[in-house]
Amino acid sequence: MKKKAIENQFHFPKTPTGVDGLDEITEGGFPKGRPTLICGSAGCGKTLLSMQFLIQGAIEYNEPGVFMSFEESATDLSMNIKSLGFDLEKLKREKKIAVDHVRVERSEIEEAGDYDLEGIFIRLGYAIDTLKAKRVVLDTLEALFSGLNNQAILRAELRRLFQWLKTKGVTALITAEKGEGTLTRQGLEEYVSDCVILLDHRVIEQVSTRRLRIVKYRGSIHGTNEYPFLIDEHGISVLPITSLKLNNKVSSEIVNTGVPGLNEMFSRGGFYKGSTILISGTAGTAKTTLASYFADEQCKKNKRVIYFAFEESPDQLIRNMRSIGLNLQSSIKKGLLQIHSSRPSLNGLELHLLTLRKLIKEFKPDAIVIDPISNLITVGNANEVRSMLIRLIDMLKINNITALFTTLNQQNEQLRPDLAEDSVSSLVDTWITVRDMEGIGERNRGIFIIKARGMGHSNQVREFLITDKGIKLLHVEMGPNGILTGNARKTNALRKKVSQLKIEDEVNRKDREVVRKRKLLEAQIVALKNEFESIEEELQILKATKELEVKLIAE
Amino acid sequence: MVKQKPEWQLKLYIAGQTPKSIQALDNIKKYAEEYLKGKYSIEIIDLLLNPQLAEGDQILAVPTLVRKVPEPIRKIIGNLSNEEKVLVGLNIKSI
Numbered sequence: 001m002k003k004k005a006i007e008n009q010f011h012f013p014k015t016p017t018g019v020d021g022l023d024e025i026t027e028g029g030f031p032k033g034r035p036t037l038i039c040g041s042a043g044c045g046k047t048l049l050s051m052q053f054l055i056q057g058a059i060e061y062n063e064p065g066v067f068m069s070f071e072e073s074a075t076d077l078s079m080n081i082k083s084l085g086f087d088l089e090k091l092k093r094e095k096k097i098a099v100d101h102v103r104v105e106r107s108e109i110e111e112a113g114d115y116d117l118e119g120i121f122i123r124l125g126y127a128i129d130t131l132k133a134k135r136v137v138l139d140t141l142e143a144l145f146s147g148l149n150n151q152a153i154l155r156a157e158l159r160r161l162f163q164w165l166k167t168k169g170v171t172a173l174i175t176a177e178k179g180e181g182t183l184t185r186q187g188l189e190e191y192v193s194d195c196v197i198l199l200d201h202r203v204i205e206q207v208s209t210r211r212l213r214i215v216k217y218r219g220s221i222h223g224t225n226e227y228p229f230l231i232d233e234h235g236i237s238v239l240p241i242t243s244l245k246l247n248n249k250v251s252s253e254i255v256n257t258g259v260p261g262l263n264e265m266f267s268r269g270g271f272y273k274g275s276t277i278l279i280s281g282t283a284g285t286a287k288t289t290l291a292s293y294f295a296d297e298q299c300k301k302n303k304r305v306i307y308f309a310f311e312e313s314p315d316q317l318i319r320n321m322r323s324i325g326l327n328l329q330s331s332i333k334k335g336l337l338q339i340h341s342s343r344p345s346l347n348g349l350e351l352h353l354l355t356l357r358k359l360i361k362e363f364k365p366d367a368i369v370i371d372p373i374s375n376l377i378t379v380g381n382a383n384e385v386r387s388m389l390i391r392l393i394d395m396l397k398i399n400n401i402t403a404l405f406t407t408l409n410q411q412n413e414q415l416r417p418d419l420a421e422d423s424v425s426s427l428v429d430t431w432i433t434v435r436d437m438e439g440i441g442e443r444n445r446g447i448f449i450i451k452a453r454g455m456g457h458s459n460q461v462r463e464f465l466i467t468d469k470g471i472k473l474l475h476v477e478m479g480p481n482g483i484l485t486g487n488a489r490k491t492n493a494l495r496k497k498v499s500q501l502k503i504e505d506e507v508n509r510k511d512r513e514v515v516r517k518r519k520l521l522e523a524q525i526v527a528l529k530n531e532f533e534s535i536e537e538e539l540q541i542l543k544a545t546k547e548l549e550v551k552l553i554a555e
Numbered sequence: 556m557v558k559q560k561p562e563w564q565l566k567l568y569i570a571g572q573t574p575k576s577i578q579a580l581d582n583i584k585k586y587a588e589e590y591l592k593g594k595y596s597i598e599i600i601d602l603l604l605n606p607q608l609a610e611g612d613q614i615l616a617v618p619t620l621v622r623k624v625p626e627p628i629r630k631i632i633g634n635l636s637n638e639e640k641v642l643v644g645l646n647i648k649s650i
Contacts, residue, residue, distance in 0.1 A: 103613045110644030113578075113633030118570040118617035119602065119609050126606035148616070 012220045015063070015135070015171040018056020019049060021238035025214065025223035030195055035162050035172040037192040039184045040199030045210060045231055046175040047072070048084070049199070050137040052235045053173055055086045057135045058096035065135035066127040066170075067099045068120075070143035074099040084235050098127045104147030111149055117157040121164060128168060136165065136172040142186050162191050183215065194218045200226070209350055209384075212238055228350045228387075232358075239353065239391050250274060255367070255402050258297025259290060261464070261473025262432075265449055267456035271430055273366075274400040275453070276393050278425065280407045281434035285445055286466055287406040288312070290434065291369045292321045292328065293471060294404050299331035303366035306359055307339045310375040314339035325470045338363060344375045349388045352376065356392060360401065367402040374407040386427075393427055429453040437461070437485050444486040447473070463489070563587070563595035564624040565645075570617045571603045575634045579618040582635035590647050620645075 014028035023029050030036045030053075038046050054065035069077060077099055078088040091097040100123055127133065141158065148154055165172045174192055179185035189196055196215040201208060211226045229238040253273040256263060263269045271277055277294075279287050288311075295305045309317055317339060318328045331337035340359065344352070360368065376385050396403045405428070425431060431450040436443045447464050449457040463485045464473045477484040477492060484492050567583060569576035580599065587595045602609050602617065612621050616632040622645050631644040 100610055102615055104615065108628065108630050109616075110629065110631040110640055111633050112631050112640035112644060113582075113636035114575055115616045115618060115633040116575070117615055119568065119614035119619065120616075122570060122602045122606045122617075123609045123614070126609070144615075 014220070015057070016061055018053055018060060019236050019238060021227070021229070022212070022236075025212075025227060025238060026195075026217065027221055027223075030171055030173070031217070031219065032171055033166065033169045034194040035165050035174055035192045036195040036197065037174050037176060037184070037189055038197050038199065039176045039178050039189070041178045041201065044199040044201040045229070045236060046199060047077075047080075047139050048231060049236050050139055050173040050175055051077070051081055051086075051088075052084075054097055054135055054137055055081070055088070055091065058091055063134035064096045064131040065098075065137065066124065066131060066133045067097060067137045067139065068124060068127075069099060069101045069139050070104060071140055073101045073103075077101075083233070085233055086235075095131055098131050098133070100124075100127055102143075104143050106147050109147065115150075115153065117144075117154075117161070120157075121161065125168070128170060134170055136168075136170045137175070138172065139175045140177060141174055141188065142176055142184070145186050158188070159191050199229075230350050230354045232351075232354055237354070239350070249400070251400055255303075256297050256301070258293035258295075259464075259471050259473065261462065262290075262447070265458035265460075265462065266452055271402060272454060273402055274397060275402060275429035276396065276427065277402070277404045277430040277432065278407060278428040279404065279432045279434065280409050280425075282409050282436060285434040285436060286464075286471070287408070287434060288317070288371055289321070289324060289466060289471060290432075290447075291371050291404055291406050292317070292326055295337060295367070295369050296321075296326050296328060296331065298367045298402075299328075299334070299336040302336065304363060305331075305337050305367045305369065306363055306365045307337065307369045307371070308356065309339060309341040309371050310344050311372065313341045317341075324466055324468060338365075349376060349384055353388050353392055357395060360395070360399065365401060367404065368396065369404045370406070372406040372408050374409075389427060425450075437463070440486075440488060442486050446483075446485065560624075561594050561596045562625070563591050563622070564598070565595060566598045566600060566612065566621040566623055568600050568602055568609070568612065568614050568617060568619045568621065571601065573617075576618050578634040578636065579620065582638075582641070583620055586635075586638060586641055586645075586647075590642065622646075 012028070013032035014026070014030065015032045016029040017023050017026065038049060040046050051067065054067055057063040057065050067077070072080070078092075081088045088097065088099070092099065102120065102123070124136065128136065144154060144158075145151070162172075162174075174188065176184035176186070176188045178198075179187075183189045183196060183198065193216070195217045198213045198215050200211045200213070202211065203209075210229050210231065212229045213226045214222045214224065227238050229236055251273040254268050254270040255273050256270045257266075279290055281287050291307075295307050298305045307317070312320070318332075321328050328337060328339070332339070338359070340355075342355075356368075356370075373385070373389065376388070393403065430452045432447060433450055434445060434447045437446045438444075445464055445466070446461045448459070448461045451457075460476050461483055462473050462476065463483070464471055466472075474489070477489045479488065479492055565583065565587070567580060569579065580597075583597060587597065600608055602614065608614075612619075612628075613630075614621075618632070618634060620631045620635060620641070622629040622631075629644055629646065631641055635641050
């Protein structure tokens with residue numbers, strides 16, 4: 001324990017990168033006071049990354065920076081950066097950033113004898129000293145190689161340059177073009193070896209993804225994976241997959257599912273707020289309907305919802321839901337619901353993630369619906385989709401946003417359709433499956449809960465109906481062979497009714513019989529009584545006669 | 556004293572009195588005297604003293620000889636020991 005404390009006392013000095021997410025991967029930033037090499041092929045964002053490093057440094061950390069450009073002119077740079085929302089000219093006026101364009105034109109330069117590159121040193125040194133710069137970018141040094149003939153001098157001077165940068169105490173980024181089989185075309189990695197970051201721009205199945213990888217980082221731990229990154233109007237943001245820690249706060253608040261009857265299937269009466277819910281099912285099993293119900297219910301409670309529809313346009317969704325009695329339009333008017341429709345193939349997965357992220361940041365919803373996530377697989381492979389979803393879910397959880405995804409299962413005879421979607425199933429907290437139950441010449445819809453983290457749930461398959469008044473979960477009807485659905489349910493109900501009627505009939509009949517029997521009995525009683533009375537009367541007459549006789553004899 | 560601007564205006568950028576700088580200055584003086592006598596001027600700029608001047612003429616190597624006039628601007632880097640290259644570079648002597 002004590003030993004550990006001592007170890008943790010040393011922190012490798014680092015300079016924050018200013019790039020969203022990159023600090024997390026590099027555990028704090030680029031090595032402070034040392035040069036870092038950024039390499040990659042053309043158009044993968046090297047200049048932008050280094051520019052962002054400077055600008056963010058100047059704005060956020062009050063560290064002035066010098067940008068020495070060997071390719072683009074200062075005005076071009078300002079223009080390019082302006083489209084990303086940064087005002088480079090303003091920073092230049094405020095003496096926070098200096099841009100020096102070193103033009104290397106072979107046609108203008110004649111080499112005659114021994115020389116050195118002191119000119120660059122002087123220019124750089126002058127800029128660093130005037131601004132008291134802490135950050136330096138050299139973009140792209142390799143232009144020197146095409147402008148100057150004497151490689152021996154050039155290499156010696158570059159080595160001297162990097163040493164000199166270290167003594168200047170500036171954190172430097174050096175960009176370099178990727179070579180064939182080597183990190184850089186001119187082998188710059190030999191000179192800059194403290195930290196090397198590789199950028200990559202790949203097109204797989206017509207969809208491009210940018211990735212970033214830390215090749216090496218002396219003296220520090222760092223993320224080793226390839227991390228996708230995005231370039232949008234706010235610059236570069238890296239989306240680390242593994243550096244996010246699962247330490248988000250959880251809520252025990254319950255949100256209503258919006259479907260009467262479904263709430264009761266969960267022991268707590270709904271989903272946890274901030275949890276992730278997956279509704280899976282084959283085609284036409286009312287996944288969208290369930291999702292819309294959920295969205296509508298949240299809006300009724302004045303919660304904000306974003307509905308991402310990858311299959312239907314907003315109008316179509318609204319029309320379809322109106323047919324079953326859901327009025328999404330009114331929630332949209334109230335500003336509680338946003339429906340965003342786009343084809344998944346519109347852009348790459350990462351851009352989708354970014355769009356989601358941006359909308360979520362802007363709208364601050366309490367819940368989102370993505371319908372369906374399975375369509376994203378058409379853009380990337382299952383692994384990429386999974387990694388994107390992990391990041392999406394992490395982001396949602398941090399913001400405590402309840403998320404409901406739908407996914408289309410492939411109808412598969414061998415596999416249980418509800419278990420086919422293994423790519424996301426372990427990521428979600430609650431998993432509901434809707435499925436067709438086929439039999440006796442008809443299809444019926446059944447809904448059941450596969451898992452619900454943190455609460456008990458019903459294990460029954462419930463049949464549900466979609467009527468023009470909405471979704472209705474039916475009560476469980478048990479038959480001799482299990483749960484009855486559809487016509488079987490109706491037949492069963494009919495049979496039950498018939499037998500009930502029969503019993504009622506029987507009872508009625510018996511009642512009447514009893515009444516009749518009683519009447520008969522009573523009649524018999526009267527008859528017997530009458531008979532008895534007549535006998536009694538006879539006896540009395542007899543007795544009276546006898547008495548009269550005795551009396552007469554006695555007289 | 557109004558002097559007409561010389562036909563050849565040369566600038567030599569150096570960084571301190573290094574051997575390379577001194578060589579370069581000696582060399583260019585020698586060539587100029589030989590080929591451009593009376594119609595040239597050489598301005599020596601020490602970047603250690605005036606580092607802000609480096610950007611204007613796009614100096615990256617030292618020493619650099621810049622031919623400002625006649626146009627177009629030509630640059631020759633190095634200690635100018637290779638006479639042939641200097642003369643061709645300055646366009647004093649055609650190839």
